[in-house]
Amino acid sequence: MGDLNGRTWHQVTTLAVALAVLLPVTVGMGRWMRTLQLGDDVAAGLGTPVQKVRLTRLLAGVGLVAFGTAAAGPVAFVALAAPQIAQRLAGTASPPLLVSGLTGAFAVLGADLLAREAIPGTELPVGIVTGALGAPVLLWLLIRVNRAGSGG
Template sequence: MAARRRVLPVRTPGGLSLRLDVRAVLVGLLLLALALAAGIVLIGSGDYPMTPAEVVGTLTGGGTAGQEFIVRDLRLPRVLVGLLVGAAFGIAGAVFQTVSRNPLGSPDVLGFGQGSAVGALTVIVYFQGGPFAVAAGAVVGGVVTGAAIFLLAWKRGIHGYRFVLVGIGAAAMLYALVLYLMTKANIVEATRATIWMTGSLNGRGWDQVWPLAAVCAVLVPLVLCYGRPLRMLEMGDDAAYALGVRVDRVRGIALPAAVLLVASATAAAGPISFVALTAPQLVRRLTRSPGPNPLPSALMGAALLVAADWSAQRLFGADQLPVGVLTGVLGGGYLLWLLATERRAGRV
């Protein structure tokens, strides 16, 4: 017999009654602490090492001029980009897996990263655009890909496996287009494109922090507001309709928001693989709670990406291994394990 879940009733000042899952809240607080701790440790890593106490002191205005420059101008933007990108991938992955009702329904599996790569490479190869133009191309490519996959998968609603199959087919076609664009590039453009496609936090500054922070400030609260309706969608459209959920409206708001989060995160750091796939799955196992768990998924994504970047620096040096390589290796292994688990359960 399964243990009863501890649920805490809460009444807001406006008279709204809420029920908080105690385990999910504790997991969320733990992930928040881990993400912040990993960020502080990452700020202190590098050619000029700093202790966590020195990092915190510098962030609060107690450091030397040299420490202020290293922390605020060089390392803090990189860490903030990592936290924001990880959070965007984590919450977007939770939305996609919930809407598709499939643990494989992740943006990097469904082709959204490849779509952003096509947009960025088009700008690099044909227009020799600067960093801002490349980022804009990545956003446009991701949004167009999301709209195309959604339209192709729509048939009196979105069925989970049809959505996944259309996305996998689109990913294969877009990857072929990426290879074609690479053949059209000269040596300088090909090198630049390869570095961008690897996915990295190296050299990220405040120019990447502020646009991504603005996008997350708008879209993350929007997705969080639809947490309960998204949970109802996992039971199927008919059950969700019976519970009063406006299914088409929920999909029409949550999916575009997730697509924009993925496109913006990819524009800021490149197509970093498997964070969107693993973060929601790990959160489900920790919270033992159904539904998308959007906020814990965002915190898990942030913690995973910053921890992966710190691990890459510690193992291979600050600029030798982009974080996208490490997440790809670890995430690929997790995907194989997930496929084997789904096969044993008879769902694949």
């Protein structure tokens, strides 16, 4: 499980450098990512370099996930629950990247605070808290979608 206990400023510095390089690339892809939602043919017709955007987006996403996982370990359910929560907060079918990122960051921060204060004298790994809170959220979303008749 992912854990934020015992992290130092060295990890923060490494993550800050990775964010300084990869975040502008990811945000710069935002305009083209919206055209890709229309389909490859329409996006290419609108002037989007489809293959280049897909490769750049893939490499930037893998880089961001790799640095985050290297620093904290795998934190359960954040990548699954945060976009779903952000979608409900933003009120759109596909939430903006910034809203999803901030939702995930606040979820991890809240889970870390809860993990540190839940049992006095003990610091739980943050992955246990996100797993314990994320699983019911995803189950609730699945039940809600199936009741609406739009489930798979």
